[in-house]
Amino acid sequence: MNFFTKAKDSIFLVLKGAAVGIGNAIPGVSGGTIAVVTKIFDRLIEAITPNIKKLIKNLPFLIPVGIGMVIGIFLTAVALDYLFETYNVPTQLFFMGLIVGSLPTVMHECKKERSRISPINLIPFIIGLAFMIFLLFASDGGSMFTEGAALTLRDVLVYIVMGFIAAVAMIIPGVSGSMIMKIFGVYDSIIGAVSGLEFPVLLSFGAGAVIGIFAAAGIINALMKRFRQGVYSFIIGLIVGSVPHIFPAGFRFDAQGIVGIVLLLVGAAIPILMELPSRKKEKKSQAADL
Numbered sequence: 442m443n444f445f446t447k448a449k450d451s452i453f454l455v456l457k458g459a460a461v462g463i464g465n466a467i468p469g470v471s472g473g474t475i476a477v478v479t480k481i482f483d484r485l486i487e488a489i490t491p492n493i494k495k496l497i498k499n500l501p502f503l504i505p506v507g508i509g510m511v512i513g514i515f516l517t518a519v520a521l522d523y524l525f526e527t528y529n530v531p532t533q534l535f536f537m538g539l540i541v542g543s544l545p546t547v548m549h550e551c552k553k554e555r556s557r558i559s560p561i562n563l564i565p566f567i568i569g570l571a572f573m574i575f576l577l578f579a580s581d582g583g584s585m586f587t588e589g590a591a592l593t594l595r596d597v598l599v600y601i602v603m604g605f606i607a608a609v610a611m612i613i614p615g616v617s618g619s620m621i622m623k624i625f626g627v628y629d630s631i632i633g634a635v636s637g638l639e640f641p642v643l644l645s646f647g648a649g650a651v652i653g654i655f656a657a658a659g660i661i662n663a664l665m666k667r668f669r670q671g672v673y674s675f676i677i678g679l680i681v682g683s684v685p686h687i688f689p690a691g692f693r694f695d696a697q698g699i700v701g702i703v704l705l706l707v708g709a710a711i712p713i714l715m716e717l718p719s720r721k722k723e724k725k726s727q728a729a730d731l
Contacts, residue, residue, distance in 0.1 A: 451505045457481050458509020465510070465607075465618055466517035466632070467539065481506060489654055518635035525629060533689040534701035536623060538708025544680055546716050551673035562674040569678020597645045603627045604649025605656075623683070 457479040464476075476485055485506065488499035496503075524532040551558060603625065607618035622628040634642035664672050692698055 451501075454481070454502065454505035455509035455512070458506035459513035459516075460509075461506070462510035462513025462515075463517050464513075466514045466521065466635075467536075467619055515635055518632045521632050522636035525632070528697065530689045530692055530697045531701040531704050534692075535704035535708040537684065537688060538705035539711060540623065540680060540683065542709035542712040544677065546712055547673055547677055547680065549716070551670055551677065553669075555670065558674065559670055562670045565671045565675035566678040569675040570682040571678075573679055573682025597641075599627065600631075600642060600645035601649035601652075603631070604646040604651075605653035606649075607646075608650040608653025609656075621679070 457476075458481075460479055461476050461481070484502060488496070488503050521532070603622055606621055606625075610618035610621045619628060622631060630642070631646060633639070634646070689701070692701070
């Protein structure tokens with residue numbers, strides 16, 4: 442392979458990484474799904490390993506993908522930070538649509554192995570739903586962090602945990618790490634930190650993400666093999682219970698409110714439309730097996 446071929450392959454990997462990064466930064470859009478669409482998911486999961494020799498061997502793949510992801514996340518964060526600041530209600534409603542619209546995808550993944558959800562898996566669903574309802578009443582509705590204040594040890598630990606959770610969520614097909622952060626109320630802070638290059642926040646979140654990436658593959662594989670429906674049922678509970686959290690407090694039936702309702706419907710349609718090609722492919726594959 443000559444230099445130009447390698448350079449071309451690296452550029453394509455950067456572009457694919459950027460697409461995954463953009464997907465990771467938008468709530469309701471699964472970065473893992475984008476990685477599947479761009480045909481790098483399997484290689485990415487295989488390349489991320491605690492085995493140092495194998496990790497070094499995969500650096501020519503991981504570095505351009507990683508650079509692309511950073512570029513995609515940063516560019517998206519800058520745009521979203523502006524939108525949240527200037528058009529908060531329409532932006533929040535759009536993301537609410539994305540998150541609600543992702544439910545059919547998560548339900549499809551939940552029922553992939555068995556067409557019916559086992560009654561026992563109502564328990565993790567109720568736990569996820571009850572947890573979000575508890576957070577709704579326990580929270581004062583504000584951000585988990587004080588804007589402009591110095592990071593406390595508690596803030597650092599929260600960012601590390603959320604980085605871990607976001608990285609783990611990326612491994613689960615159909616689930617958005619940003620959606621999980623939005624549900625737990627830290628998404629806006631992370632987007633602001635990326636846009637404003639707040640390195641203490643980024644380092645804390647990044648440390649959790651790195652731990653999550655290396656730990657996730659083994660943990661998720663074990664959980665998904667034994668409790669696939671239970672994992673997805675819990676996530677569905679989180680999503681359903683998150684709706685009151687996400688709905689913008691300043692909503693009014695003015696121009697921004699009406700635009701927001703339209704964007705909510707558009708946002709709900711996007712995950713469904715994105716999933717259609719893979720559903721058609723899946724049906725064709727099942728028909729071929731018959």
